[in-house]
Amino acid sequence: MKKKEEGKRRRIIISYALAIVLPCLILGFLALRGVKNDQALVEREQRNNLLESSRQIINETDEYLLAVEKSFTKLIDSIAVPYEIIFTDSMLNDFIAENLAVAGIFYLPSGGTPYLLNNNLLYLPEDFISTADFMSSGKKQDIFENGWQIEYREHDYQKALRYYQGVLPGITQKQTRGEILNAIARIQKKLQLADEAIETYELIWNGCPDVMIQNKIPLGAVALLEKSLLCLAKKDSLAALNSVHLLMTQLQLPEWEMGYSDFSNFLSRADEIISLCANSDNIEIKSLVERIYSLQGDISSSLEHTDYLLTFIQAGETIKQNPNGRRCKTMVNGNSYFFSLFPANGQRYWGLIINQDDVLNNSVYTSILKRTGASEFYWEVTGVNGELLMKSESSPEDIPPVYTVFPQTLPSWSLTLYPESSGLLASLFGPGASIFLYIFIAIVLILAFGLFFTLQTVNNELNLSKMKSQFMSTVSHEFKSPLTSIRQMSEMLVQGRVPTRERQLKYHTTILKQSERLSHLIDNILDFSKMEEGQKLFNFEKSDIVPVVKNIVESFQNHTSEQGFNINFSVFKPVPELVFDHEAMEQVMHNLLDNACKYSGDSRKIDVKIEAKGNRVIVSVRDFGAGIKKEDHDKIFSRFYRAGEELTQTVKGSGIGLTIVKQLVEAHNGEILVDSEVGKGSAFIVTIPIEGP
Numbered sequence: 237m238k239k240k241e242e243g244k245r246r247r248i249i250i251s252y253a254l255a256i257v258l259p260c261l262i263l264g265f266l267a268l269r270g271v272k273n274d275q276a277l278v279e280r281e282q283r284n285n286l287l288e289s290s291r292q293i294i295n296e297t298d299e300y301l302l303a304v305e306k307s308f309t310k311l312i313d314s315i316a317v318p319y320e321i322i323f324t325d326s327m328l329n330d331f332i333a334e335n336l337a338v339a340g341i342f343y344l345p346s347g348g349t350p351y352l353l354n355n356n357l358l359y360l361p362e363d364f365i366s367t368a369d370f371m372s373s374g375k376k377q378d379i380f381e382n383g384w385q386i387e388y389r390e391h392d393y394q395k396a397l398r399y400y401q402g403v404l405p406g407i408t409q410k411q412t413r414g415e416i417l418n419a420i421a422r423i424q425k426k427l428q429l430a431d432e433a434i435e436t437y438e439l440i441w442n443g444c445p446d447v448m449i450q451n452k453i454p455l456g457a458v459a460l461l462e463k464s465l466l467c468l469a470k471k472d473s474l475a476a477l478n479s480v481h482l483l484m485t486q487l488q489l490p491e492w493e494m495g496y497s498d499f500s501n502f503l504s505r506a507d508e509i510i511s512l513c514a515n516s517d518n519i520e521i522k523s524l525v526e527r528i529y530s531l532q533g534d535i536s537s538s539l540e541h542t543d544y545l546l547t548f549i550q551a552g553e554t555i556k557q558n559p560n561g562r563r564c565k566t567m568v569n570g571n572s573y574f575f576s577l578f579p580a581n582g583q584r585y586w587g588l589i590i591n592q593d594d595v596l597n598n599s600v601y602t603s604i605l606k607r608t609g610a611s612e613f614y615w616e617v618t619g620v621n622g623e624l625l626m627k628s629e630s631s632p633e634d635i636p637p638v639y640t641v642f643p644q645t646l647p648s649w650s651l652t653l654y655p656e657s658s659g660l661l662a663s664l665f666g667p668g669a670s671i672f673l674y675i676f677i678a679i680v681l682i683l684a685f686g687l688f689f690t691l692q693t694v695n696n697e698l699n700l701s702k703m704k705s706q707f708m709s710t711v712s713h714e715f716k717s718p719l720t721s722i723r724q725m726s727e728m729l730v731q732g733r734v735p736t737r738e739r740q741l742k743y744h745t746t747i748l749k750q751s752e753r754l755s756h757l758i759d760n761i762l763d764f765s766k767m768e769e770g771q772k773l774f775n776f777e778k779s780d781i782v783p784v785v786k787n788i789v790e791s792f793q794n795h796t797s798e799q800g801f802n803i804n805f806s807v808f809k810p811v812p813e814l815v816f817d818h819e820a821m822e823q824v825m826h827n828l829l830d831n832a833c834k835y836s837g838d839s840r841k842i843d844v845k846i847e848a849k850g851n852r853v854i855v856s857v858r859d860f861g862a863g864i865k866k867e868d869h870d871k872i873f874s875r876f877y878r879a880g881e882e883l884t885q886t887v888k889g890s891g892i893g894l895t896i897v898k899q900l901v902e903a904h905n906g907e908i909l910v911d912s913e914v915g916k917g918s919a920f921i922v923t924i925p926i927e928g929p
């Protein structure tokens with residue numbers, strides 16, 4: 237029997253594997269291939285989109301430069317070329333100021349060296365500084381030769397001072413006036429007339445600050461520096477700093493055309509004065525120092541710009557070597573330059589030095605932002621040596637990017653665009669993720685669960701069918717033995733083989749009992765099948781339950797007294813009338829008492845009790861026999877279930893008695909409980925509500 241079951245189970249598992257597992261695995265594999273292909277398609281499309289974006293960003297950068305170049309072409313068309321190149325051409329400088337993409341403009345004469353046409357330079361190349369004296373008239377020479385004689389030969393400073401002061405009113409020429417005032421202040425310093433000297437320098441600053449002396453040193457700058465030093469000597473830090481502040485404000489404006497050495501000399505002298513005064517606790521001084529520091533910052537960035545442009549322009553040969561193409565790039569002293577050449581007449585060119593930072597920030601960056609928008613789009617722009625110039629706020633995930641190098645006609649930048657992350661799918665299908673493995677594990681787990689549940693169901697079904705066949709055989713036995721005795725006894729009675737009246741009565745009684753038993757068995761089976769199909773009909777009536785129970789108890793007492801059973805029946809009065817179905821309750825009592833007798837073992841005592849509690853009536857049947865194991869307490873109410881192997885081997889039964897009892901009780905809206913302990917007996921307690929179902 238067991239072997240047969242095993243074979244059945246194995247067959248089910250094999251057919252399950254063939255019919256479900258195998259196709260599932262194949263389908264799973266195919267689906268995965270499909271998903272992978274789809275993912276590859278999506279990725280390809282994404283990459284194409286990114287390539288298109290890169291193309292557009294590059295085009296827009298090109299257009300940005302083209303627009304600047306176009307307006308520059310218009311501008312130079314309006315300027316007559318060749319012409320005298322002057323540094324402060326206002327049209328050119330306005331153009332530079334209006335176009336942030338332009339760092340500088342230069343002019344490249346045929347065969348000559350390039351000229352820078354910006355006036356926003358802080359200093360000029362030394363070779364641009366003319367050392368020629370502006371006015372070498374005889375009169376001027378005479379004045380200074382005389383003064384020089386008195387001051388440096390005779391060392392008579394008083395006389396020299398008087399001399400210069402005497403000459404001054406007759407001089408109207410600004411340059412000469414400036415130089416005389418400078419001489420007066422110098423002599424006043426020598427005479428330690430600090431206040432007078434300060435006044436003279438103030439006169440210079442207010443009257444002729446832009447007069448150039450010696451190698452184009454602006455007299456205004458000299459006056460401010462000297463005044464500051466004199467104030468410092470007088471321990472008037474505030475006045476000294478005010479003067480330095482004024483000097484630096486002026487130095488920052490590209491109005492004084494100085495060579496680098498003079499410019500940096502003024503700067504370092506000013507620095508010395510600042511550092512001498514900077515530690516003061518005076519609030520006014522402190523705030524002034526702050527302002528000076530910020531000026532210093534501005535000056536140093538303008539210096540960088542000037543350096544950048546002059547370094548380029550000094551590499552004239554490099555510029556000339558560039559091809560005839562419009563846009564060129566070159567490296568000078570580690571700086572990268574990008575410039576546009578515009579042919580003028582002959583071999584001459586105009587040149588635009590492009591401000592690459594502006595192109596990067598105002599064109600490339602805006603173009604990228606236009607495309608990234610709110611999406612999770614990562615990007616990077618790198619320079620010629622792979623250095624990072626700018627990047628998106630968040631860092632890209634580990635996704636292969638689309639890398640585009642800017643074309644030859646644009647600065648040597650590279651654009652890296654990372655595909656948009658597609659969330660879970662991307663992380664699952666991303667490179668390195670062994671998605672196949674994960675999905676297979678998931679499928680195998682699902683199938684394992686499926687197999688488990690199938691086996692569970694198969695097991696239940698097998699058990700049920702086993703119980704059913706057991707039921708059939710026990711029921712057949714149950715029928716067979718009473719039928720056999722009825723047949724034998726009837727035969728004997730018919731054949732007149734039972735002589736005495738007493739014996740005849742005994743036979744008749746037995747036949748009656750056995751047929752009653754048979755009819756009860758048939759009732760049980762019929763009820764069971766009716767209830768299984770939900771077709772059992774009830775006839776609920778309100779009446780007294782005590783006589784019904786009492787009748788059954790008495791009938792059992794009669795039938796079992798021969799075997800020595802003693803059934804106690806007690807009623808805890810008063811028990812009210814309740815709504816119930818007579819036949820059903822009789823069957824309940826019959827089944828419970830039948831079980832109590834069957835499973836009483838050696839005990840012969842049975843207690844039946846009826847009592848009323850609240851709006852319920854409780855009927856209990858207690859025996860003192862074999863008892864039931866705790867784990868079987870629930871199971872005994874299931875169909876065909878028979879607990880205790882040994883007991884059920886010796887005691888006949890079908891396993892449907894208690895199932896019927898439970899269903900009948902529940903049809904009354906009541907409940908049945910079992911209270912049992914192995915070896916001590918069992919009590920079945922039926923509770924029925926008075927008002928019925």
Ligand code: ADP
Nearest residue numbers: 831832835872878879889890891892893894918
């Ligand atoms: P059966 O025809 O086997 O008696 P029942 O449905 O009436 O079927 O009972 C189910 C099982 O419950 C029995 O096989 C028996 O193991 C257990 N059982 C029922 N009543 C008692 C009882 N009074 N004492 C011990 N075991 C009982």
